[in-house]
Amino acid sequence: MAEVRAGPVPYIYVCTRMRVRKSKLLPREEYMRMLNMGLAEITRFVGESQYKKEVDELATSFGGIDLIEIALSWNLAKEYQNIQKITPGTLKDLTRAYLRRWDIQNVLTILRGKLHGEKKGRIKEVLIPAGELDRVFLDRLLEEPTPERVIEGLKGKSVYPLLSRAMEGGVKEDLLPRVENDLYKQFYADLITYATSGVKGGRQFLEYITLDIDITNIRTMFRFRAESPGEDISGVIIPGGTIPPPAINRLFQIKDRNEFIDSLVPYIRIRPLRELLETLREERSLREIEIDLIKVQLEEMETMAKLNPFSIHPILAYLEMKKYEIFNLRALARGKESGLTPERIRGYLVV
Amino acid sequence: MAETAAVAAAEMTVEMVKASQLGMKALGAGIAVGLTGIGTGLAEMAIGSAAVGATAENKDVFGLVLLLTVIPETIVIFGLVVGLLLLF
Numbered sequence: 001m002a003e004v005r006a007g008p009v010p011y012i013y014v015c016t017r018m019r020v021r022k023s024k025l026l027p028r029e030e031y032m033r034m035l036n037m038g039l040a041e042i043t044r045f046v047g048e049s050q051y052k053k054e055v056d057e058l059a060t061s062f063g064g065i066d067l068i069e070i071a072l073s074w075n076l077a078k079e080y081q082n083i084q085k086i087t088p089g090t091l092k093d094l095t096r097a098y099l100r101r102w103d104i105q106n107v108l109t110i111l112r113g114k115l116h117g118e119k120k121g122r123i124k125e126v127l128i129p130a131g132e133l134d135r136v137f138l139d140r141l142l143e144e145p146t147p148e149r150v151i152e153g154l155k156g157k158s159v160y161p162l163l164s165r166a167m168e169g170g171v172k173e174d175l176l177p178r179v180e181n182d183l184y185k186q187f188y189a190d191l192i193t194y195a196t197s198g199v200k201g202g203r204q205f206l207e208y209i210t211l212d213i214d215i216t217n218i219r220t221m222f223r224f225r226a227e228s229p230g231e232d233i234s235g236v237i238i239p240g241g242t243i244p245p246p247a248i249n250r251l252f253q254i255k256d257r258n259e260f261i262d263s264l265v266p267y268i269r270i271r272p273l274r275e276l277l278e279t280l281r282e283e284r285s286l287r288e289i290e291i292d293l294i295k296v297q298l299e300e301m302e303t304m305a306k307l308n309p310f311s312i313h314p315i316l317a318y319l320e321m322k323k324y325e326i327f328n329l330r331a332l333a334r335g336k337e338s339g340l341t342p343e344r345i346r347g348y349l350v351v
Numbered sequence: 352m353a354e355t356a357a358v359a360a361a362e363m364t365v366e367m368v369k370a371s372q373l374g375m376k377a378l379g380a381g382i383a384v385g386l387t388g389i390g391t392g393l394a395e396m397a398i399g400s401a402a403v404g405a406t407a408e409n410k411d412v413f414g415l416v417l418l419l420t421v422i423p424e425t426i427v428i429f430g431l432v433v434g435l436l437l438l439f
Contacts, residue, residue: 009400016404024408 010088011310017086018318024050025325028351034332035342042333043068051075068333070125072326079322080130087315090200094312096132097194097205098319100158103131104183106138107150107159108176114147115173133157147171162186181236188213192240204311207304211270213241215297218264218273219290221252225260226286243267257281272296287347294324294350324350380434387430394423 026049034042046068047055054071062070080099087095106127113123120142129135144150151167154160166179188209195206217237224233233252237245247267254260261277268274276296280289301320305313328349335345402416 007396009396012397012400013404016401017408020405020408 008310011091014087014091015310015314018083018314022314022318022321025321026328031328031332031349031351035346037336039064039333039336042329042336046071046329046333054078065333065337066125069330072329073126073128076322076326077128077130077135080128080319081134083315083319091312091315093194093199094201094205095315095319097191098208098316099131100190101131101184101187102128103133103157103159104180104187106131106133107141107154107163108180108183110138110141110150111147111171112173112176114144114150115171115176158190159183178235185238188238188240201312204304204308204313208301208313208316210241211297211300211304213238214243214268214270214273215293217241217243217248218277219293221248221264222280222289222293223286224252229255242269257283270296270300272299291348291350298324298350376437380437383430383433383437384427385430387427391423391427394426395420398423 034045037045043055043064047059051071054074055067058067058071058074080102084092084095084099106129109126110123124139124142127138129138133141141150141153144153148167148171151160151163151171154163162182163179166175166182191209192206195202195209199205220233220236224231224236234245234249237248239245243251243264251260251263254263258281261281265274265277268277273293273296276292279292298317298320301313301317305317307313328351331348332345335348398420402420405416406413
């Protein structure tokens with residue numbers, strides 16, 4: 001009701017804040033500079049930037065790579081929660097729907113951790129409580145002694161019906177990949193249902209979902225072509241994108257790379273993605289392809305945010321870019337710790 | 352009907368015509384200031400909310416966004432000038 005009375009003002013306010021926050025993200029040059037730093041210097045650099053508060057809070061308990069990792073995760077979770085607080089009306093609902101993907105990741109992390117007998121503290125370090133399941137709820141799940149009890153603890157949450165059905169005979173490691181796929185399929189199906197339910201701003205949200213599904217499916221196709229060409233891909237394809245699942249199955253059967261690209265391109269409406277696919281005719285590593293696909297997705301989200309400046313797009317663009325900033329800093333820190341060369345680490349960065 | 356109007360016009364004195372003209376000028380001035388005021392308000396609504404958003408993230412831009420927020424004030428000043436020209 002408040003947003004109806006206030007008109008477009010809250011939308012303009014939040015979208016401007018997102019734009020300013022986006023401008024504060026680390027530029028490409030900073031990453032290039034950090035490539036030549038050591039781990040201690042990177043830690044200091046991170047500690048002096050917008051992550052200062054988290055680094056200061058955690059510095060007494062952690063050090064080195066752990067400090068960076070946990071500070072980055074905390075910062076991301078805090079940022080996402082803060083955005084949920086400041087977004088108005090339907091934008092808040094759309095943002096929450098988008099952030100529910102972290103619930104899937106957190107629940108699966110806890111289940112995997114419990115299956116491998118990891119300590120609570122260790123699992124907690126990698127959780128990002130950004131979705132419906134908050135820090136207190138996740139702490140309660142971590143207290144559960146077995147994976148089965150973790151699933152029981154999720155009763156009433158959106159992930160529970162599917163998890164309980166899939167894990168009826170007990171939680172087993174080999175069931176998790178299939179459950180993960182099904183959870184993400186359900187997640188996207190729920191998003192599409194919500195976006196098409198007539199909610200204000202649903203059309204723009206649907207544009208983003210379609211883009212995300214397309215990029216995910218194309219990435220899956222390239223991954224399967226590179227790693228397990230003979231396998232059945234239908235179980236991992238997410239319906240709802242511009243490429244229908246039967247077409248993806250057919251495309252996946254095409255062995256010749258040029259022929260595969262030729263058949264794939266007509267389904268793609270986004271020009272930068274078509275151009276990227278054209279460059280993929282020559283053999284490239286899977287990692288390079290994945291990073292390029294992410295870059296195209298971010299560029300496209302940026303374009304959408306410019307076309308619809310006071311919609312969900314600027315918020316989603318910022319959320320995604322922030323995620324990849326964390327991803328980059330983590331890759332840098334991990335790479336430095338493992339003694340990788342700057343050129344090698346550069347290949348893992350989304351810049 | 353036309354007959355009644357003709358009789359009324361014939362009965363109007365010079366003073367009455369002058370008073371009527373003054374009234375119309377005052378009405379025009381009021382409309383000029385009022386409508387431009389509404390236009391300014393609408394323009395400042397969007398700029399102001401963006402300005403508050405930008406300031407919330409970065410306090411250094413306060414001076415700049417304050418300047419940008421008051422730029423639509425020119426619209427109401429034009430209205431005021433037109434109003435004053437009409438009245439004096």
